[in-house]
Amino acid sequence: MDRTADGPTLVVDPARRTGRTLLAAGVEQSYVDVADPTHLRFEYVRRMAALLDLAAPPGAPLRALHLGGGALTLPRYLAATRPGSPQHVVERDAALLDLVTRELPPPPGIRLEVADARAALTGPPAGGYDVVLADVYSGARMPTHVRSVEFAAAVARVLAPDGLYLVNLTDLPPLVFSRAQTATLGVVFADVCLVADRRMLGGRRYGNLVLAAARRPDRLPVRPLAARVARDPLPGVVLHGPTLVGFTGGAAPTTDADLGVG
Numbered sequence: 001m002d003r004t005a006d007g008p009t010l011v012v013d014p015a016r017r018t019g020r021t022l023l024a025a026g027v028e029q030s031y032v033d034v035a036d037p038t039h040l041r042f043e044y045v046r047r048m049a050a051l052l053d054l055a056a057p058p059g060a061p062l063r064a065l066h067l068g069g070g071a072l073t074l075p076r077y078l079a080a081t082r083p084g085s086p087q088h089v090v091e092r093d094a095a096l097l098d099l100v101t102r103e104l105p106p107p108p109g110i111r112l113e114v115a116d117a118r119a120a121l122t123g124p125p126a127g128g129y130d131v132v133l134a135d136v137y138s139g140a141r142m143p144t145h146v147r148s149v150e151f152a153a154a155v156a157r158v159l160a161p162d163g164l165y166l167v168n169l170t171d172l173p174p175l176v177f178s179r180a181q182t183a184t185l186g187v188v189f190a191d192v193c194l195v196a197d198r199r200m201l202g203g204r205r206y207g208n209l210v211l212a213a214a215r216r217p218d219r220l221p222v223r224p225l226a227a228r229v230a231r232d233p234l235p236g237v238v239l240h241g242p243t244l245v246g247f248t249g250g251a252a253p254t255t256d257a258d259l260g261v262g
Contacts, residue, residue, distance in 0.1 A: 008099050010023075019041070022070055032071045049081075051225060055164050059081075067120070072106050080107075126157050142169070152185055163214065164219070169211060180254050182251070194238070195212070
C-alpha cells in the first residue's frame, strides 16, 4: 500500500498482483493494471473505452483532453490502443497526481496539469480536441461548477466539429441527477446518448452511468456502441432518441444561476 499522509492511497489488488486501486477520500476512484492498460475493471470505464474505440478508425490518434486524472486509466488505454494520441490531463488534486505519477508512471505523450477542470477550458483553442472526457469528482460528488449548461458550452467550444464529449456520472435512484445532466447536455449538443446497466435504469442500485454527446447530429456511434456494451461482462443498454427523451422525463437543464456559480 502506498499513500500520502491523509491523502490518496494506492492498494494492490489481491486477486491480480499487477492491479492497483486508487482510493481518494476512502472512495474507489480508479483501477490500473500496470502490465496491461487495456484491462479495465470498472464497467463505466469500459463503456467510455468503447466510445473511444468507436470514435475514429482503429489505431488513428485522437487529440484528447481528460478532465479529472485519477490513476490515468483511460489515458493509458488510449496510449496503448491509439499510439501517438496527444493527450492533456487536468487534475486538481496535486497530491493525487504526485502519487500516481511517482508510483505508476504514465507512458510518453501525456501532458499533466494541476488545475481546475473548468478553468482549464478557457485556455485551449476552439476545436482543438477530438474527445473530451470528464470524470470530475470530489469524493463521491461532482462539483457544482462542472454540472451546468455553461460548463457544457465551454467543453463544446474546445471540441472539433466531429468531436465527442464523454461524462462519467454517479447517481442513485430515482436518477434525478442523471436526468438533469442529460437535459443539460441536450441544450448544447445536437446528439446525446446515455449508457447504463439495466439495474441502474430500473432504480435498483447506486452506480455509474455514462453520457456521450456530440456537436453534430447523428455523430454518435449508437448501434455499434449498443452491440458492444451488450456483450460486456456487466451488460449495458444505450438510450438515444425517443428512449432518451423518455428517460429525461421533462427534467430541466441546470445553469450556473441554478447552482449559484458566479
